[in-house]
Amino acid sequence: MAEQFEFEIIFSLPPGEHDPFILSDAVIEAGFEDALIGTGNPKLLAVELDASGEDAESAILEAARAIMRNLPAGTQLHEVRPDLVSLADVAAKLDxxxxxxxxxxxPLQVAGGLYRINEIAAVIGRAALPEPxxxxxxxxxxxxxxxFRxxxxxxxxNAKLALKALDPRSLQAAPVVATELATRQEPDPSSP
Incomplete structure (x- = not known):
């Protein structure tokens, strides 16, 4: 059963001038008419949208691939949000x-006042339950x-991008890393 997800995809644009209207049209042509599009940084394109899918990762990748097909050659996936979030981010979503x-x-902060979203979601989930x-x-x-989902x-x-297990241009599993991970042997716990 498909679920709805709300996320933001950040793309790195290739060097050069990029018309914000053409970038916006590229997102709309990919089927995301209701997306919130950010073009304030000339090197980045931010797209906040809702999409459905079997799981969050596949829904995000499907949306990113659809949008990238319409963006200038050399565009790369830079980051996906929400990942690390501030209390201000969470408060805004919860109104x-x-x-x-x-x-x-x-939960404990992990970096510069930011929290892992899954840990914050667990806290909010428990807090949302009525207590006698x-x-x-x-x-x-x-x-x-x-x-949160x-x-x-x-x-x-984001972890796959950082570990180079996901190619930021093709959005496919990176062949070298995939092969390397597949051939890596786990230590045998029974051997001394």
Whole structure:
């Protein structure tokens, strides 16, 4: 059964001038008329969108491939979000203040005030459950679930990009790394 996911794809554009209207048209031609398109940095194109798929990673890759077919040659996948998120990001999605979230027990930060989205999602999921004798939380977890569900796929794709297991131009498994990973032998736990 296909699920809905909300995520942002960041593309690195090749050197040169790129008309923001042509870039926007490329996203729309890929079938994402409702996407929010960011062209503020001349070296990057950001596309925030909703897509459906069997799992987050395949939905994100399918959307990225569809968009890249219409972008200038040499465009690369740079990053996928949400991956590491701030409390401000989470608060905006939940329609609450950052201070509201600071009152809850949060997981440890991993880098510069950022949290792994799957750890934050677990905290929010537990907090959304009504507790006997306590007031219901005042945030809208249901509206942010598409975003939280996309987090694991975004983290996985970013890791594959960093490890060079995913080619950022073709969005296919990198042959050298795939072969290397397949031939790598795991140590036998029974041997001394």
């Amino acid at each position: 609450v203040t950052r201070q509201t979230l600071q009152q809850r027990e949060m 004798g306590r007031r219901r939380p005042r945030f809208r977890a249901d509206t942010a679930m598409k975003w 996309a987090g694991e796929g975004a983290r996985s794709l």
